[in-house]
Amino acid sequence: MLFKDIRDYQILYLSLFLVLGIGTRDWTLKPSMILVVIATSLATQWFLTFATDTEHEHKTNIRSPLITSLGISLLLRADYPTTMIFAAAMAIASKFVFKFGDKHFFNPANFGIISALVLTPDAWVSPGQWGEDWWYGMLFIGTGGMILHRIGRWDTTAAFLGFYALLEAVRNFWLSWTWDVYWHRLMSGSLLLFALFMVTDPRSIPNSRIGRVIWAACIALVTFILRNNFYLPTAVFWALFAIAPLTVLFDILWKASRFKWSKSVNSYLTFDL
Template sequence: MINLKEQSLKIITSWKDYKVDPRYFVLLFLFSFTLAGMVYLGFFQSWKSILTGIVVSVTTEVVLTRLVHKVWRFPLSAVITGTGVGLLISSPYPWIYALTSFLSIVIKMFVRFKKGHIFNPNNIAVVLVLFTLNQYAVSTPKQWTNGFEIMMVILLLGIFATYMANRLDVVLSFLGSFTLFGLLRHYWLGAPMYAALGPLMGASLQLFAFFMITDPKSTPSTRRERILFAFLVGALDAIFRIYRIPNPQFYALSLISLLTIIPFRIWIAKRINKTETGI
């Protein structure tokens, strides 16, 4: 019989692995930002663009789930994906939001290994769109206010959502490594302190830390490996920032996911097999 410690090695393949589905808290987190941004902060996106992303992601997931798995399933994850696209991308063209949402769902459904997707759906789609269609879309960190009140709301909602998803250790590891490498860039390479650590006070990086990097199904399932995963993302992000690569956190996460998630799942599968066979 597998004990509790060995059960913790399971790769999360179903939201039923949680007592309370953390996606509801993530959706509350994202919806609060969208509403505050559109009503109070003057975000660049239009309601039409955001709704386009949500409708396309929901429709794509419903259709593909029916075709592939022969079931009808409420597309809660797709609503989260479409909402996330609306926060992460800025473009005057609604088709950009539709394309990003479509890519998010298709890649999540078909780029998989051992019953789980490899990339955070929002992350990989945003990276592809920003890299190949940068004349039509940008990421929008500057539209976020650095006001103390907004920052505190982000922190409280983010901490709660990631705690419920059992991924708060990922957030702390990433923000800690970001701070460490920011200080190294300041004292070793002469980067201004505000430039090195300023992003920590901005909602853009916090949105990345609390929403994107913490996806339970595309991060390691054991605590030690999650901490290492987030540290590596922070380290690669720091290298990209030294070379002034735009949107460094997005590229860092996609590359670290590509390099680590498959080997981790192979290792976990071997450990579970040894436990079950007693070898």
């Protein structure tokens, strides 16, 4: 039934974000590109599920690839549809290839975006596409907060944003800048979208709470270094890609049960961006 799974709400919110971005921001995103990404994600998910299903059950949940395709559409831009097809295919394939046990450790959308940035000539990400309007931030916090409350992963977002904000505050104080510069750097729609909807994917992040907190703090530190020392505007995406394999190590160091899907509306549910 629709909206019995928390991922249905995320699909709704990400779809609304796409409509909002296209309607209120100067995006160079064509609807045909979105359809290409969605079709590729669903087809790749079905094919790889069929190819790797040794029990011949062939059960494919369309929610996961649909969320991945919406995440890619929100963040990645390209001149040619073939680049978006490549990004979507790589995103879904990463779940089947880069696994430790039965758990994938790369965020699919993040893997697809980085793959396109590295291996294609026309892909780019625009972290400033949302600007710094406060109401975008409130919208992301409100919708993301509802989902995080249901899945119980506030600790990851809090650790990432808290540690990153602390590092930026120390830098701002050290350079004797005014605090409006500090808030300007934090009130980024893309940063909040990343913190609330990407870095919190419970199917690929560490299982234990202490592992998630340390993992998120590491991402914040790498983001801070890449952004301020190497002036990389897409620092958060590269940081997540670089730190993702540590999930395996943290799951070994701190044992905890893996997040599982649930059919109950009163149970914690999850999403897979």
